Structures are given as structure tokens and as C-alpha cells.
Amino acid sequence: MPTAPRFAHNPRPSMARPGLYRRIPLEPHQMGERMTPTRDLFVLIHLGVPHVDVSTWTLGVGGMVTTPLSLSLEDLKHMPRVAKQTVHQCAGNPLEPTIPTRRVANVEWAGVPLRHLVDLAGLDRAVTHMWSFGMDHGEFAGAACESYGKDLTIDRLLEADALIAYELNGDALPVEHGFPARLVVPGYYGTNAVKWLDRIEFWDRPLDSLFTTTYYNDAGPFAAERKPVWEIPVGSLFTSPAPGSRHSAGTVLDVAGWAWAAAGIARVEVGTGPGTAWRQAELEEDTGAAWRRFTALLPLESRGPLKLVVRATAKGGHCQPMDGARHAAHTVSIDVE
Numbered sequence: 001m002p003t004a005p006r007f008a009h010n011p012r013p014s015m016a017r018p019g020l021y022r023r024i025p026l027e028p029h030q031m032g033e034r035m036t037p038t039r040d041l042f043v044l045i046h047l048g049v050p051h052v053d054v055s056t057w058t059l060g061v062g063g064m065v066t067t068p069l070s071l072s073l074e075d076l077k078h079m080p081r082v083a084k085q086t087v088h089q090c091a092g093n094p095l096e097p098t099i100p101t102r103r104v105a106n107v108e109w110a111g112v113p114l115r116h117l118v119d120l121a122g123l124d125r126a127v128t129h130m131w132s133f134g135m136d137h138g139e140f141a142g143a144a145c146e147s148y149g150k151d152l153t154i155d156r157l158l159e160a161d162a163l164i165a166y167e168l169n170g171d172a173l174p175v176e177h178g179f180p181a182r183l184v185v186p187g188y189y190g191t192n193a194v195k196w197l198d199r200i201e202f203w204d205r206p207l208d209s210l211f212t213t214t215y216y217n218d219a220g221p222f223a224a225e226r227k228p229v230w231e232i233p234v235g236s237l238f239t240s241p242a243p244g245s246r247h248s249a250g251t252v253l254d255v256a257g258w259a260w261a262a263a264g265i266a267r268v269e270v271g272t273g274p275g276t277a278w279r280q281a282e283l284e285e286d287t288g289a290a291w292r293r294f295t296a297l298l299p300l301e302s303r304g305p306l307k308l309v310v311r312a313t314a315k316g317g318h319c320q321p322m323d324g325a326r327h328a329a330h331t332v333s334i335d336v337e
């Protein structure tokens with residue numbers, strides 16, 4: 001059994017801003033733009049923002065590898081570069097894992113394909129998991145935490161074309177989004193996209209850490225089986241109409257929004273509450289890991305409050321549940337006058 005390394009590639013930084021921080025600027029009806037501008041992107045920080053001195057910072061690559069690496073930001077920028085548009089979605093508060101929060105965006109990342117680093121480092125045949133650690137440390141929900149650590153299987157990471165991103169929407173990563181570099185795993189919830197990367201390590205087992213066992217584990221902390229919050233099952237939301245908007249009876253309402261799923265979207269349906277006849281929405285071309293626009297026409301027949309529902313179904317058949325899950329269907333209530 002290999003022992004976990006205690007190497008610190010970077011000295012432990014002080015925290016520039018300690019503690020939980022969330023910024024969630026957009027409501028669904030404000031998400032009409034295909035590409036979410038960086039200033040409107042949500043920010044989710046559990047432990048705080050570390051001070052990172054990029055002049056001394058390196059990304060460590062270690063664990064069960066032939067060639068451990070220590071890479072500066074300049075080193076990363078001289079490696080092969082990929083740019084990728086992806087849905088970026090927060091799984092919600094880890095203390096309330098079944099509440100949908102609609103913290104979602106569509107952005108472009110650029111950086112080094114993880115595969116390139118895997119090839120350079122050379123993995124031991126026994127490697128199954130990659131562990132990623134941020135430079136941030138502190139306390140979350142009363143528990144002390146040495147660093148924000150996550151894991152994923154190496155198969156999934158390579159299949160998803162994971163990258164070590166150093167750019168967001170064409171600019172250097174802003175500090176709150178993980179400068180100098182973060183992990184990005186297209187199709188996987190934001191919690192896996194470790195910011196302020198300190199090191200990645202390759203091992204033959206999952207990582208035991210606060211954010212892989214107690215939190216972001218749908219099996220709960222005491223179950224033997226793990227159900228990590230990994231891929232995004234399927235989601236959708238209305239960008240229009242806006243909640244509370246007023247419309248005239250006898251007209252036809254244009255509805256629109258976005259749909260996404262790690263496995264790809266099979267269909268999107270729009271309805272008007274329980275017992276509704278679902279109407280299939282029009283769906284634009286498949287756009288890889290980005291979200292897809294849907295549109296539908298809904299005749300408004302009778303006056304009164306009306307609750308619109310959208311549900312998407314992933315390839316493979318999984319449909320969004322109506323409630324009780326982080327990916328539950330989105331509803332919007334409007335008035336028909």
C-alpha cells in the first residue's frame with residue numbers, strides 16, 4: 001500500500017479572505033445570454049480565498065507516477081492548449097443536497113488537457129483515482145480542513161476531456177475563480193472543479209476528505225457505498241417568461257431556455273403543471289458540453305395564474321424529477337389576464 005505523500009509543493013499560503021463566500025448574481029430569467037459574462041458568473045468558496053504568489057507557485061503532479069512534476073504557470077502555458085465551452089453548475093449547498101439552486105452558467109475555459117500531464121508523468125498501472133487539492137484551507141460547517149480536496153476516477157477524467165484551466169472566457173482566471181489554475185471536468189458539477197490548484201496526485205483508491213465523504217456524497221457519511229456528486233445528470237431552466245410576468249389570454253406565449261446533461265439531451269418538454277399534456281420543445285443542434293437552447297409555443301387559453309414547467313430527458317432516458325432532487329424541474333409562475 002503506497003503511503004500518502006506529505007510533500008507540499010507550495011508553502012501553505014495565508015488566506016486573503018477566510019470563510020465561506022457565495023455570489024449568485026443571476027436568476028434564471030437573467031440567463032438569456034449563451035455565454036455567461038465573467039462578471040455575472042456565480043462564485044462558490046467554502047474555506048476562503050488563499051493568497052497565491054504566482055512567481056513561486058507551481059502545480060505539483062505526484063502520487064503513483066514515474067515522473068513527478070512541478071510546473072509553473074509559464075510551463076503550463078507552453079504546453080498544448082485546448083479551449084472548451086462547458087456548462088458550469090454548482091450542485092448547491094452540500095448541507096442541503098436535494099434542494100435545486102439553479103446556479104448554472106455556460107462559459108469557455110482554456111488550459112492544458114489533463115491527458116498531456118498524465119502522459120508526461122506516466123501513471124503506475126494500479127492507478128484508479130486522481131486527487132486534486134486546492135491551496136485554500138480553513139473551516140467549513142465547524143470542521144477544520146487542511147485543503148479543499150476532491151477525487152475522480154482517471155477513466156472518467158480522461159473520457160470527459162478534463163483540463164487544467166488557466167483562462168476563463170478568454171482572460172486569465174480571476175482570483176475568485178481559481179487563479180492561477182483550476183481543474184475543469186466538462187459534464188461534472190462545479191464542486192469537482194478544484195480552484196487554486198496546489199497539486200494533483202494519482203492513486204489506487206478514492207480520497208478520504210471532508211468534501212469527498214461527508215459532503216458531496218449522496219450516500220451520506222456513514223454508508224459503505226459512495227455516491228459522489230460527480231456528473232451532472234440532466235437539467236433545464238426557463239430564461240423566459242420571467243416569473244410574475246403578465247400575458248394576455250388568447251395569445252401564444254414564446255417560451256425559451258437552456259437544457260444540458262453530461263450524457264447529452266434527448267428531449268425537452270414544456271407543460272403547465274401537474275396532469276399537463278407535455279409539449280415537446282424545439283431543441284437547437286447538439287453543442288458538446290455547452291448548454292442547448294430550447295424554444296416552445298404555448299397557447300394561453302384561460303385567465304388566471306399559470307405555472308409553467310420544463311423537464312429535460314438525457315440520452316439513456318433519465319428525466320428530471322418534479323421535486324426532491326438538486327436537478328428537479330424548473331417552474332415559473334405567470335399571470336394570464
Ligand SMILES: Nc1nc2c(c(=O)[nH]1)N[C@H]1C(S)=C(S)[C@@H](COP(=O)(O)O)O[C@H]1N2
Nearest residue numbers: 043044045046090134148190191193194195
Ligand atoms: N479550492 C476550491 N475549489 C472549489 C471550491 C472551493 O471552495 N475551493 N468550490 C467548488 C464549488 S462547490 C463550485 S460550485 C465551484 C464554483 O466555481 P466558481 O466559483 O469559479 O464559479 O468551485 C469549486 N471549486
Ligand SMILES: [Mo]
Nearest residue numbers: 044090091191
Ligand atoms: Mo458548488
